[in-house]
Amino acid sequence: MSIISLLDVEHRLRDVSSVALGGMLLENRPSSLVRALLRAGTTDLFLCSAPAASWDADVLIGAGRVSTVRIPHISLASLGLAPQARRAAEDGSVTFEDCDEALLLGGYIAADHNAAVQVLDNMGTNDLVDDNPLTVTSGGLTGVAPLRVDVALLHAPLGDENGNLVHFGSRWADVLIARAARHVIVQVDRVISTAEAARLGVSIPGYLVDDVVETPFGAHPLGSVGSYTADLAHLRDYQEQTKAGGFSDYIAQHCDVDHDTYVAGLPAARLRDLERGAC
Numbered sequence: 001m002s003i004i005s006l007l008d009v010e011h012r013l014r015d016v017s018s019v020a021l022g023g024m025l026l027e028n029r030p031s032s033l034v035r036a037l038l039r040a041g042t043t044d045l046f047l048c049s050a051p052a053a054s055w056d057a058d059v060l061i062g063a064g065r066v067s068t069v070r071i072p073h074i075s076l077a078s079l080g081l082a083p084q085a086r087r088a089a090e091d092g093s094v095t096f097e098d099c100d101e102a103l104l105l106g107g108y109i110a111a112d113h114n115a116a117v118q119v120l121d122n123m124g125t126n127d128l129v130d131d132n133p134l135t136v137t138s139g140g141l142t143g144v145a146p147l148r149v150d151v152a153l154l155h156a157p158l159g160d161e162n163g164n165l166v167h168f169g170s171r172w173a174d175v176l177i178a179r180a181a182r183h184v185i186v187q188v189d190r191v192i193s194t195a196e197a198a199r200l201g202v203s204i205p206g207y208l209v210d211d212v213v214e215t216p217f218g219a220h221p222l223g224s225v226g227s228y229t230a231d232l233a234h235l236r237d238y239q240e241q242t243k244a245g246g247f248s249d250y251i252a253q254h255c256d257v258d259h260d261t262y263v264a265g266l267p268a269a270r271l272r273d274l275e276r277g278a279c
Contacts, residue, residue, distance in 0.1 A: 001162060001163035001209055001210060001211070001212065002210075002212075003161060003211075003212050003213070003214070004185075004211045004213055005213065006033075006036045006215065006258065008213075009033060009036040009037075009185060009211070009213060010036050010037075011040075012151075012183075013036065013037050013040040013042055013151065014040045014041065014042055015042075016042060016045070016150040016151050017044065017045065017046060017150055018045065018047075018048075018149040018150045018151075019037065019045055019046070019047055019048075019149060019150065019151055019152075019153060020048045020049060020149045020151075020153070020177045020180065021034070021047070021049040021050070021056055021057060021152075021153055022049075022050060022152060022153065022154035022155060022173070022174040022178075023154070023155055023174070023219070023222070024050045024051070024052055024170070024172040024173075025052040025053070025054050025073075025075075025077055026054055026076075026222050026223055026230040026235075027169075027222065027223045027224075027225050027230070028155045028167070028172070028174075028219060028222075028223070028224060028225055029056045029155060029219055029222040030056065030154055030155045030185075030186075030187050030218070030219070031055070031056055031218060031219050031221065031222055032187050032213070032215040032218035032219075032259050032262075033153040033155075033185060033187050033218075034056040034059065034153065035254075035255045035259070035262070037060065037065070037153070038059065038065065038251065038255045038256070039255070039256065042065060043064070043065050043067075044065075044067045045060065045065050045066045045067065045068075046066075046067070046068045046149070047060060047061075047066045047068070047069050047071065048069075048070040048071060048104065048147065048149065049071045050173040050174070050177070051071070051072045051100075051101045051104055051105070051173070052071075052072070052073040052074075052075075053074045054074065054075060054076055054077065054082060054222065055076065055082070055221060055222055056222070057069070057074050057082070057085065058074060058076075058083065058084045058085050059084065059251065059255065061074075061082075061085050061088050061094055062083075062084030062085075062087075062242065062247050062251075063251060063255075064093075066094055067094060067095065068094070068095045068097065069085075069095065069097065070097045070099055070104060070107075070134075070147070071104070072099055072100050072101060072104060076235050076239060077230075078232075079232065079236055079239055080239070083242045083243050084247065097134065098128060098132055098134075099134060100128050102120050102129075102144075103120070103128070103129065103132070103134050103135070104147070105173060105176060106118040106119075106120050106143065106144040107134070107144050107147025107180070108147055108173065108177060108179070108180040110143075110145060110147070111146040111148045111180035112176060112179035112180055114146075115146065116136075116145070116146070117138055117143035117144065117145060118143050118144050118146075119138075119141045119142070119143045120135070120141075120143055120144060121141050121142060129142055146180075147180055148180055148181070148182065149177075149180060149181050149182070150181070150182055150183065151181055151182065151183045151184070151185060152178050152180070152181035152183070152184045152185070153185055153186075153187075154174050154177070154178065154184065154185070154186045155186065155187050155188070155218060155219050155224065156186055156187075156188050156203070156204070157188065157189050157190070157224050157225065157226055157227045158188055158189065158190055158191075158192050158196075158200065159186060159188035159192070159209075160191065160192055160193060160194045160196070160197040160206070161191065161193075161194065161212075162194055162206040163186070163206030163207075163208075163209030163212055164194065164197045164198075164202045164204070164205055164206040164209075165186060165188070165197075165203055165204040165206075165209065166192070166197050166200045166201065166203055167203035167204070167225065168225050168226030168227075169226065170225075171203050171204060174204060175204055175208070178208040178209070179208065183211075184208060184209050184210050185210065185211045185212075185213065186209050186211070186212050186213070187212075187213045187214075187215045187218040188212060188213070188214055189214075189215070189216050189217065189218060189224055189227050191212065191214045215259050216263065217263050217266070217271065218259070220234075220263070220274075221234040221235055221238070223274075227275065227278055228271070228274040228275045228277070228278050229274050229277040229278050230274075231266075231270065233270065234266075238250060253265075
């Protein structure tokens with residue numbers, strides 16, 4: 001395990017073909033790592049996530065970096081649909097695989113267990129699995145093949161120098177995603193000592209983590225549970241700007257810049273409000 005920089009991340013992500021994003025909807029999403037992935041110039045990606053993704057998946061899709069998506073839900077939560085994902089679905093520029101939570105998570109579980117198939121019958125099946133190319137039939141049971149990815153990008157509020165992570169609240173599917181990935185990169189808002197991580201309670205052990213990047217406010221414009229909430233004003237501006245044809249300008253201003261420049265450009269008063277909202 002190593003502590004690396006976002007520039008190191010850009011170099012490591014240049015040749016990947018499949019990426020899984022951690023967190024859930026507007027919380028604990030790896031936004032600074034996604035911006036690094038954009039700067040790396042990687043294209044033709046297979047993209048998966050926890051069952052619900054948001055801004056992070058939307059910007060990757062909008063920037064033309066993704067060819068195939070296996071995520072049941074992408075939106076900006078209460079603000080409505082994710083504009084670039086909706087556009088790509090309508091014009092057919094990206095393949096959106098039909099899947100629900102069971103099909104997605106079952107693939108991670110099969111990869112974790114190094115199994116040829118994860119049976120879905122005990123996870124719940126519906127008509128979505130009928131004739132679905134993601135399913136496998138074995139012994140009269142319906143299952144899903146392993147879903148392995150080149151790299152998992154995760155966020156945690158805290159992490160130590162050995163890669164042990166501390167979450168406040170749910171880890172959602174992050175453990176499954178980490179186990180299904182060949183390489184795991186985690187952004188943390190703050191690196192702490194191993195003693196402090198042990199005192200607070202390790203949520204994901206360091207043996208599942210390959211690299212840690214310290215990025216204060218790294219989940220912004222999404223939230224880091226226990227540290228700051230999602231910036232709904234920023235997300236609303238993103239939604240309106242991209243709908244008006246300003247997506248490339250948004251990327252140039254907010255994603256093509258390094259992390260320190262990005263954070264320095266955020267209103268300090270708003271950041272304080274986001275922190276207070278998490279208390």
